[in-house]
Amino acid sequence: MNSFGTLFKVTLYGESHQDAIGIVIDGVKPGLKINWDDVEGDLAKRRPGAVGTTPRVEKDKLEVTSGIFNEYTTGSPLHIMIRNENVISKDYSHLKSQPRPGHADFVASMKYQGFHDYRGGGRFSGRLTAPLVVAGSIAKQMLPFEFSHELIQVGSLTDMSQLDTYLREVHNQGESVGGIVEVRVKNMIVGLGEPMFEKLDAKIGQMMFSIPAVKGVEIGTGFSGATLYGSEFNDVYEDETGKTLTNHSGGVSGGISNGNDLVVKVFVKPTSSIGKAQSSFNLESKQKQSFEIGGRHDTAIVRRVGIVLENALAIVLADLYLWSKIYK
Amino acid sequence: MNSFGTLFKVTLYGESHQDAIGIVIDGVKPGLKINWDDVEGDLAKRRPGAVGTTPRVEKDKLEVTSGIFNEYTTGSPLHIMIRNENVISKDYSHLKSQPRPGHADFVASMKYQGFHDYRGGGRFSGRLTAPLVVAGSIAKQMLPFEFSHELIQVGSLTDMSQLDTYLREVHNQGESVGGIVEVRVKNMIVGLGEPMFEKLDAKIGQMMFSIPAVKGVEIGTGFSGATLYGSEFNDVYEDETGKTLTNHSGGVSGGISNGNDLVVKVFVKPTSSIGKAQSSFNLESKQKQSFEIGGRHDTAIVRRVGIVLENALAIVLADLYLWSKIYK
Amino acid sequence: MNSFGTLFKVTLYGESHQDAIGIVIDGVKPGLKINWDDVEGDLAKRRPGAVGTTPRVEKDKLEVTSGIFNEYTTGSPLHIMIRNENVISKDYSHLKSQPRPGHADFVASMKYQGFHDYRGGGRFSGRLTAPLVVAGSIAKQMLPFEFSHELIQVGSLTDMSQLDTYLREVHNQGESVGGIVEVRVKNMIVGLGEPMFEKLDAKIGQMMFSIPAVKGVEIGTGFSGATLYGSEFNDVYEDETGKTLTNHSGGVSGGISNGNDLVVKVFVKPTSSIGKAQSSFNLESKQKQSFEIGGRHDTAIVRRVGIVLENALAIVLADLYLWSKIYK
Amino acid sequence: MNSFGTLFKVTLYGESHQDAIGIVIDGVKPGLKINWDDVEGDLAKRRPGAVGTTPRVEKDKLEVTSGIFNEYTTGSPLHIMIRNENVISKDYSHLKSQPRPGHADFVASMKYQGFHDYRGGGRFSGRLTAPLVVAGSIAKQMLPFEFSHELIQVGSLTDMSQLDTYLREVHNQGESVGGIVEVRVKNMIVGLGEPMFEKLDAKIGQMMFSIPAVKGVEIGTGFSGATLYGSEFNDVYEDETGKTLTNHSGGVSGGISNGNDLVVKVFVKPTSSIGKAQSSFNLESKQKQSFEIGGRHDTAIVRRVGIVLENALAIVLADLYLWSKIYK
16 A cells, blocks of 8 residues: 555655654665765755745655664665654644545545545645655665656646746636656666566556656657557667667567666646635535635646656666566 | 456466466455356457457457356456467567567567567567456456446547548558557446555556556546646536546546546557568667568557456456455 | 465465366576476375375376476466366265364355355365475476475374374374474575565465464474573574574574574374264254265375475575575 | 555564664554553563563653544554664674674674674564554454463473562573463454465464564464374364364464464574573684673563564454455
8 A cells, every 4th residue: 555666665654744754665775875965956856946836845854763874774674754844733624524626635535434634635745755755866876777857848838948937827827737747767778677567667657646646657659659650659679789769669668678768758737726716515515615725835736746756766666676686 | 577456366377379378366256156248248349350450360268267166256266268279380480580669579588588488479469468358357247337448549540430441541551550548437436546556546557557558548638638727627526426527537536536437548559560561670680671570460459459458447446446345 | 365475476276176276476587497307206295195195196287388488488477287187076065064173164164155165175175285386396496405304293103114004093093193394495595584574484484374284383493492591592603604503593593594404394283184973063953963074085184295395485485585686 | 575464564664773663554444543551551561671571671652653633543554653762872893793693693794795783683673573562552453352462481481470580590590591472362253364375374474473583383282283183183163153162273274263262372482692601603703702792681582572472463363354354
């Protein structure tokens, strides 16, 4: 449920407004000297601040309670905790009667029989992605690959030089937007992925859809490749390393990395919390009624989610990378 | 690796040109009287025959060796085997030196150090999806939901009444095409999915990308929703059952089914095997050279894959459905 | 449920009196040329024939349907099936009303709501251990260790040279006996086992208790060590390889192999089926009544179970051996 | 590795002398009002103080950071952390060159390439069992069964009224002793356990051997039953509930609970740390040499381990109990 991976395995816990969130990371190789500046750097990329992101700024101070000795990893699980500070104890109890469209309020209430912590989205909060960023940042330090991500669409905008202007406008309308992020891994090797159900793309699919607000995942060209002929879509091998000129396959063949850039495109839906009034069913009044979501929220969560997706991908790769060693 | 699921669990085996393929199904409830006509009906939908599908027709005769007693399931694992008949023992050894673009030949050769069975794609063959269809068909019989699928795009074609004509034309050009399939589940209940990593959409992502040729997965509206505002994308609740008028979320909120139709859209790439000549690197001659893929293959595998996706989805749901019972 | 292991993983299926039993083996390294004579040799050790073993002799003909190509393993899962031949279709239906003491009849009936296949013990039959022997035999071929087992007690007998005489006597009394088997692995290496819950001894415990009739497991000296002082029980290191003169720890320290012989002792209970009449509750007559178990059965199943335990141990070691490679 | 269970799942972390140890508990049903006094009561039973136990007394203050809202469990994972206080920062570096007999020092050094935290046994410390006690205590609150444990042998002593006197004597000799604990569960139901590899006894075996110092596990009568005949060992059913007069099977038939008392006997080896001098190989001097283990340690860890075993068993049962609901 809250664990992902087999050999490199993360276990998440926490809810938005309780004491802490955190992660247990199993399978970090002994003797790794973690570069904590890199970890902090990745967390900073996730942190709000830019136009279109929430003003809830948390320091995300990491408490590493276990798994490090004399600055090196010990081979025991790492446990890293982040206290939930800057939690405004405003009244959230209206969420019990007024489930917000797009949020998990309604399903959580039904599934957990009303006992869920609804404050700030509880366990469904994007806040849970902070420990994932940490784990992924460590994963990247175990891997010989090169990770990056970029925003390729925000709302109807594809020219990112106009992003701040565009998001201010969206915000002023009381609206939100989603978008598309491309994550890319260079210097890949051939052979990551374990058919039939631990294929590279299968594990990427599982991981990406685990991240809040993700509603679509493509490997390589994806859906727009529907109009191509086979002769156009097929990536032709250029040499004995498996290098191809085109990369419609996104670096994955038969569920196994083929050595070309791994390219994953992810659709992140428009932020569910918006400024303008919405009308939705109220469980108490038993009728649809208008309401406004107050509080702090992102106009475009997609702007911050890139590093989450990148690092989540690193977790997938770290697991399959260790797996690829077993017959060596 | 070859197992999927926790409580309803399938374990696949087999390769295209060896003796048999098959599946072990764990977690079928005791006392189920399987409707084998329904299973055969689903297999028939996968079987070729229509324009644009391969002429390799297999009878897919099921051998159920275990798990049934006096016509009812016993609670022990079912084992169902399908012999590989109609295997033409042509010479496939050229595939060792000439990996086919779009296929897994190259990565399999590297990963399995040349020991893989390359005949007919080996374990990467679409043939492995037949036992998956069987397991999914049984899964559907354990579930109170209603499953269907439809082709919504094939190549550049979106009007399916023209499909035969279109595919003949594609075939005559020595080409292939891919497409998009929508799988839909009606009569859903609220509550399927176990955050954080066994979310409904996460498990769907893992399963769908496990199926050969799948390169994109959307839940609900998906990528095209990037241009919508939050107020447009949010599905508004109409009543206390969680019913919404729009269904951009595809029936999944916070990774948990919300009771609305579950809608999954899957992009299947153009069939990698095409009639016309291709030029790709040859590992023996150490240069790019032209070659033709002979043999029988589909012009549009997407035409047959719908029932595979539908039944694969049923496997996901059967697992999470059992999971949803544990606190009852 | 029916799977064991992570990297070297077996999935069992089958019931005593249905068409077949079998096993799917995942994680066999590609390029292994399996010595089938060794596999057959191990199966022969399990097969009855000696004094005190059942006259139900099966040929155990192996059908290897998948995973081998040109005599070498391909890296895909092996599937090996054994048909249930020599099944006497006698009437077993009395078992529905008269659960046999020591057998699983009663619990199976309750757990599977009466739908279980009760013939010959169904899935609880010792017959299911045949595929396990096969898988273990293959596991041994992947490992650099040396496996053996020996009977150290049968009933009250500890001098095995008298075994045939003793068992004839037990049989003539209409009785059965259990015993203790020691499995030993030489040429071990240091480092197998993954704390906290995939420790070497933990996985051995899980595996051994999975085998029918096993009711006790010791690593090394075990229970009789309760009377020793710490200074006596502690194994003292002799050199830098970790070699110790005594081996009370049975080759496991902190759940990890320490390079000394791995020694596992297993208690196998007296065969539940006995010749003489027993009195037990009858579910139909609603009272205790006398009955006799007809059919073929072992006087001392412990005589045949040694190779099962040895090979089951090999499965455990194969999994942890692959695991030990991941940081190489 | 550090996780146990499927539906009720615990993930452990921590090392003896780092900041904290802790546990993530997945699968606690929503709406449980945990009785923390019971949890503290169980922890108190594990805490030293009695004759023969270490003077390292920790307060074991629990920090529950997640999973509780308004005093009830939310359905999200619980995270419970215990700070390592009372850690004497003495010099442990001699352990790098002088691995202690019976401890994991040697194997840990080899397996983790010298990067393990050797202070106080690191992750192999019995201290890690404190969070396990907490999780088991919560598990017991989800279950309708009645748990208990008792010491049945300590060293050569079987009359526990003499225990304090005996242990003082052992301590004065600079020695340690082990012993045997019996854990018992009353009010069991029929049907817990999932053949073939998630059998009740198999999971008990895995769990018990995961606990430091455990070197033997019996279900019911165990090894001493080797001398019994089948007619003596078989438990005869008295009525339709499956009640038996004898309980040689320890409440488990075919790997499934049969409704009678679940009886598990566990052998705990003599504490490895002893007062008197030992001679063992020194990795630096390259010869055997005499040394003394200073510090605080238990004369008879077995005296404190009972509650650990009892609660560990509860974790196993909670998992299988949830599993038993899936077809309801």
